[in-house]
Amino acid sequence: MSTMNMIEALNSAHQIVMERDDNVVTLGEDVGYFGGVFRVTAGLQKRFGKHRAFDTPIAESGIVGACVGMAAYGLRPVAEIQFADYIYPAIDQIVSEAARLRYRSSGDWPMPITIRSPYGGGIFGGQTHSQSPEALFAHVAGLKTVIPSTPYDAKGLLIAAIEDNDPVVFFEPKRIYNGPFEGFYDRPASPWSKHPASDVPEGYYAIPLGKAAVVRPGEAVTVLAYGTMVHVARATAEHLGVDAEVIDLRTIVPVDIETIEESVKKTGRCLVLHEATRTAGFGAELAALVQERCFYHLEAPVERVTGWDTPYPHSLEWAYFPGPVRLGLAFKKILEA
Amino acid sequence: MPDAPERANRPALSLHVPEPPGRPGDAPDFSHVQVLPAGATPRPDSATPARAMADMVYGLVRVLNDAGDAVGPWNPRLSPETLLAMLRVMVTTRVYDDRMFRAQRQGKTSFYIKSTGEEAVAVGAAFAMQPDDMCFPIYRQQGLLIARGYPLRLMMNQVYSNRGDPLHGRQLPIMYSSKEFHWFSISGNLGTQVPQAVGWAMASAIKNDSRIAATWTGEGATAEGDFHHACTFASVYRAPVILNVVNNQWAISSFQGIAGGEQTTFAARALGYGIAGLRIDGNDILAVHAATAWAADRARANLGPTIIEHFTYRAESHSTSDDPGAYRPAKEGEAWPLGDPIERLKRHLIRLGAWDEERHAALQAETIDAVRAVQREAEKLGTLGDQTFHDIGTMFEDVYEQMPWHLAEQRAQSAAEVEAARS
Ligand SMILES: Cc1ncc(C[n+]2csc(CCOP(=O)(O)OP(=O)(O)O)c2C)c(N)n1
Numbered sequence: 001m002s003t004m005n006m007i008e009a010l011n012s013a014h015q016i017v018m019e020r021d022d023n024v025v026t027l028g029e030d031v032g033y034f035g036g037v038f039r040v041t042a043g044l045q046k047r048f049g050k051h052r053a054f055d056t057p058i059a060e061s062g063i064v065g066a067c068v069g070m071a072a073y074g075l076r077p078v079a080e081i082q083f084a085d086y087i088y089p090a091i092d093q094i095v096s097e098a099a100r101l102r103y104r105s106s107g108d109w110p111m112p113i114t115i116r117s118p119y120g121g122g123i124f125g126g127q128t129h130s131q132s133p134e135a136l137f138a139h140v141a142g143l144k145t146v147i148p149s150t151p152y153d154a155k156g157l158l159i160a161a162i163e164d165n166d167p168v169v170f171f172e173p174k175r176i177y178n179g180p181f182e183g184f185y186d187r188p189a190s191p192w193s194k195h196p197a198s199d200v201p202e203g204y205y206a207i208p209l210g211k212a213a214v215v216r217p218g219e220a221v222t223v224l225a226y227g228t229m230v231h232v233a234r235a236t237a238e239h240l241g242v243d244a245e246v247i248d249l250r251t252i253v254p255v256d257i258e259t260i261e262e263s264v265k266k267t268g269r270c271l272v273l274h275e276a277t278r279t280a281g282f283g284a285e286l287a288a289l290v291q292e293r294c295f296y297h298l299e300a301p302v303e304r305v306t307g308w309d310t311p312y313p314h315s316l317e318w319a320y321f322p323g324p325v326r327l328g329l330a331f332k333k334i335l336e337a
Numbered sequence: 338m339p340d341a342p343e344r345a346n347r348p349a350l351s352l353h354v355p356e357p358p359g360r361p362g363d364a365p366d367f368s369h370v371q372v373l374p375a376g377a378t379p380r381p382d383s384a385t386p387a388r389a390m391a392d393m394v395y396g397l398v399r400v401l402n403d404a405g406d407a408v409g410p411w412n413p414r415l416s417p418e419t420l421l422a423m424l425r426v427m428v429t430t431r432v433y434d435d436r437m438f439r440a441q442r443q444g445k446t447s448f449y450i451k452s453t454g455e456e457a458v459a460v461g462a463a464f465a466m467q468p469d470d471m472c473f474p475i476y477r478q479q480g481l482l483i484a485r486g487y488p489l490r491l492m493m494n495q496v497y498s499n500r501g502d503p504l505h506g507r508q509l510p511i512m513y514s515s516k517e518f519h520w521f522s523i524s525g526n527l528g529t530q531v532p533q534a535v536g537w538a539m540a541s542a543i544k545n546d547s548r549i550a551a552t553w554t555g556e557g558a559t560a561e562g563d564f565h566h567a568c569t570f571a572s573v574y575r576a577p578v579i580l581n582v583v584n585n586q587w588a589i590s591s592f593q594g595i596a597g598g599e600q601t602t603f604a605a606r607a608l609g610y611g612i613a614g615l616r617i618d619g620n621d622i623l624a625v626h627a628a629t630a631w632a633a634d635r636a637r638a639n640l641g642p643t644i645i646e647h648f649t650y651r652a653e654s655h656s657t658s659d660d661p662g663a664y665r666p667a668k669e670g671e672a673w674p675l676g677d678p679i680e681r682l683k684r685h686l687i688r689l690g691a692w693d694e695e696r697h698a699a700l701q702a703e704t705i706d707a708v709r710a711v712q713r714e715a716e717k718l719g720t721l722g723d724q725t726f727h728d729i730g731t732m733f734e735d736v737y738e739q740m741p742w743h744l745a746e747q748r749a750q751s752a753a754e755v756e757a758a759r760s
Contacts, residue, residue: 033360034590034664050354055595057560058527058588086526089562124447124721126509128525279743308747310736314447315498315506315726319751325758326750 004200005192006177009151010040010116013158014078016204018048021076024162026053028063028080036080038118038177060086064093067113068101076112078162084119084171085128091136098167099142113167114158119147120228120275121312121321122175122185130312132227132276137169138253138285144168144209145253149176149230150197153250156207164209173227181228182235183323212256214263218245221269221334224260224286226252229273229322236324242331244271252282260286261293268299269334275322278306300337305330355594361662365672372674375402375621376409383634387613394604394614397648400623405684411627413465417691423464423484423622424686427456427679428700430480432708433489437496437510440712441657445720446496446510452477454620454652454670457678458553458583460484461625466551466633471541473521473534473552476511477583487518489708493715498726501718505727505734528554528561531580535571538578538636549636551579551629556603556646557588557596568610568644575641579632582606582644583619585651590664604646612642619647620675622682648675729755 004012018024026044028036032055035042044053056063060081067077081087087094094115101109121130137145146161146168148154154172161168175181179191192198216234220243223233230248237244245263249255264270270290272283287302305322313320358366378396381389400407407414415423434451441449452459455477463484466472472481483489494501496510504514514522521537524530534552541548554564559582571578582603586593596603607614613635617624625647632643650673654661666672686692719725733740733748740748 029588030590032354037589037658050356051352054352054354055591057596058557058591059560059562061562062560088526089528126447126512126525127507128509278747308732308751309744310732311507313507313732314509315502315721315724316729316732319729319732319754325754329754329757 001199002202003193003198004151004155005179005198006148006151006154006172007038007040009155009200010158010172011042012200012202013155013162014041014044015047017159017162018044018052020204022052023074023076024052024078025070025075026078026080027056027066029056029058029082031055031080037082038174040116041080060090061093064090064098064113064115067115068093068097068111071111071113072109076162078114078116081115081117083129084117084133085131087115087117087133094137094143094167094169095140099140102166103142110165111167112165114161114170115168116158116170116172118174118177119171120173120175121317122181122228124314124317126314127311130317132274132307134171134252135276135280135282138282142167143253144251145171146209146251147171147173147226148250149173149227149248150195151192151200152197153207153213155200156205157209157250159204160206160209163206168209171227175228176231180231183232183321184235185318185323207250209251210254210256212250212259213248214245214259215248216244216246218243219267220244221271221331222247222260222263222267223271223273224249225273226250227275229275232323232327233273236327236331239324240328240331242335244331255286255289257289257293260290264290264294265297268297270294270298271303271305271330271334273305273322273327275307277309278304279309281306300334303330303334355592355599357592357594357665359666359669361664361666363666365666365669367672367674370674371397373397373399375399378411380410380631383631384638384640385613387607387611390613391608394602394607394616396616398615398617398624398628399621400627401621401681401685405681405688407623407685411624413623413627413630415623415626417686417689419464420682420686420689421691423460424679424682425700426460426463426480426484427622427682428704429489429708430456430460430483431679432704433479433483433492436708436712437493438657440496440720444722445716446498447721448510448657449496450476450511450656451653452479454677455583455585455649456480457622457625457682458581458619458647458649461622462551462581462629465626465629467548469519470548470633471519471521471534471537471550473530473537473550474523475527475530475553475555476523477555478553479511479513482513482515482518482520485518485520487513487515487520489711490715493712494718497715497718497720499715499719499721500725500727501715502727505731527558528563530554531564531567532570534580535567535576535578535642538576539570539574542574542577547637549577549579549633551581553581553583555588556582556584556593556598557591559603559606560596568606568612571642572610572612575639577636577639578642579629579636580642580644582646583649584646585649587651587655587661587665589655589659602646604644607644612644614644614646616646616648618675619649620678620681622678650675
């Protein structure tokens with residue numbers, strides 16, 4: 001075991017998979033010599049060579065298109081899109097190509113591609129360094145979408161994602177790269193080293209995709225969350241003394257429906273929490289699933305706590321972010337219903 | 338199936354990944370940069386068909402020589418008054434950048450991007466275009482906005498996201514926007530502005546207007562599809578637009594070879610599209626002025642677009658979030674063979690007898706005082722650091738022309754949150 005922050009854990013995942021499988025190549029803007037603007041790919045080029053870890057031109061469509069070609073050859077590419085906000089030029093290659101190739105070639109060309117990208121706000125990055133576009137990808141047949149919330153999970157999930165034979169969009173909550181964030185933005189930041197999930201095995205392990213984790217057991221209400229929001233949910237529940245069961249989905253497609261159902265049937269209340277905008281966000285899908293499957297167990301309408309339906313603002317970041325106050329009001333509402 | 342044939346390409350294939358000439362710890366090396374003498378690159382008439390001037394994309398238009406004289410066919414023969422005005426704006430831009438960079442370091446804002454070493458690219462263009470020609474810039478052309486007379490105070494308010502920020506704190510610092518100054522809202526998404534500039538220029542042509550458009554992109558972002566879409570549209574419709582590629586050698590940590598600059602020039606992108614291409618010394622403000630005026634003439638004569646590659650150097654970090662010491666030789670900037678744009682114009686003015694070191698030092702000192710004074714005023718309206726923001730309700734405005742019910746509801750909810758947080 002060693003103590004790792006999320007960046008180091010993700011780096012370790014790359015090191016291990018690239019060592020085990022020389023079909024794995026890593027590419028993206030600034031990922032080679034420099035090791036990525038967040039340093040997730042640091043040292044890979046030195047260790048594995050320029051032909052396995054390299055810089056690309058600034059062209060996201062080119063990056064993913066090249067990954068499709070590499071995967072067609074038989075490689076297992078891992079691409080970094082520098083910020084999730086810059087993934088849009090690649091949408092056609094992801095949605096029309098990578099996601100559908102297994103289907104349209106009847107299995108001739110599976111696409112074992114992992115597209116990693118830092119996402120989410122909380123760093124005063126303004127509208128082009130803060131977005132949470134996960135719902136766009138969750139909506140696409142043929143893609144898996146994974147979002148870790150701790151260093152331990154980040155490593156295990158990234159290894160599983162790279163080894164998966166289908167394309168995976170892997171969103172990394174950049175606000176918690178260096179330490180968990182509980183939404184109390186005016187308190188000092190705490191590093192991962194103080195959190196048990198920073199104990200990360202140095203060697204190989206994979207966390208299966210599609211499996212959620214119950215990170216805080218409770219009886220009063222189920223909270224479905226992922227990424228940074230897992231920490232906000234847990235801390236707010238503790239802060240307010242709410243007996244919430246907090247579920248970290250970890251993979252949003254395919255989602256772990258069994259864990260969700262079991263919890264909601266137990267608590268009778270469900271609150272979904274994400275930083276992304278509300279309308280047609282992934283919370284809408286979760287709310288629909290819960291009412292389809294747990295309707296007769298529900299004692300209150302499913303509550304959604306989300307970012308507002310505006311572009312991510314710069315200065316008013318904390319008024320936008322679904323933090324402890326918004327969540328606290330929602331807890332009150334759902335528990336009193 | 339027969340056995341796979343023995344192929345001709347032995348030894349085995351190998352992947353080429355371009356490498357810059359130096360990395361940290363290496364001595365800076367610009368031996369690959371061919372510095373053509375000032376005055377050496379010819380000046381075709383601005384009506385010359387693109388094919389007939391194809392060599393220009395491999396030349397280097399330079400007017401100011403090392404001695405500080407303006408030489409050759411591209412000399413725009415500007416009056417000393419104009420030269421001095423350009424010098425003032427370049428100095429202001431550099432001082433402004435310096436103050437704002439420090440303000441970020443002092444926690445007064447979240448982010449800043451300097452244009453140090455590249456001031457001539459923006460300022461020279463401003464003086465060669467009409468003030469109502471439309472600009473689609475990126476985050477490193479602040480000199481152009483200053484040259485157009487946009488108040489520094491508003492720029493600072495934007496950087497601080499304070500109560501005087503014309504963009505209501507919505508945008509990242511440096512992403513200025515001003516319709517009044519014909520300056521399109523800067524996007525954080527690289528490349529998007531290039532086809533937009535072409536579209537604006539097409540609209541101007543559709544309406545038989547006389548205004549043209551200009552856009553700027555870094556060499557790194559010419560790899561984006563948008564750049565190439567823009568070139569195709571500009572060529573097809575002969576759009577009255579100037580497509581500026583600012584080749585400052587680096588795109589964050591990636592040297593220009595990663596953008597495709599190893600095998601050819603960025604100006605040479607023009608050839609494949611049948612667009613006129615010029616490659617110029619971007620640290621020579623007279624070359625920038627002359628090339629921009631040439632391209633503007635061509636566009637106004639309905640002869641279509643020009644790609645101008647400004648060969649320059651990003652003298653400092655990419656942004657406040659970046660440390661170039663991690664990827665390029667420490668003293669690389671000092672070895673840059675095309676010098677500093679402010680120093681070069683200063684030397685020229687001194688050579689003309691219109692300027693001297695004392696006056697320059699005085700200008701420098703006055704500018705620092707003046708910029709500081711504006712800064713003090715701006716800070717009275719708050720900074721990001723002290724959280725004097727626009728009213729929270731403004732967050733929900735301008736998403737649509739008319740606020741739909743769900744946003745109105747969310748606005749009310751956000752107001753309730755403010756109440757709840759208080760109690
Ligand atoms: C679509 C998109 N991809 C990636 C980025 C991240 N990014 C911001 S600036 C930059 C480098 C740009 O380099 P260049 O175009 O050469 O311009 P310079 O900053 O050197 O002026 C990158 C990769 C972005 N802003 N937009």
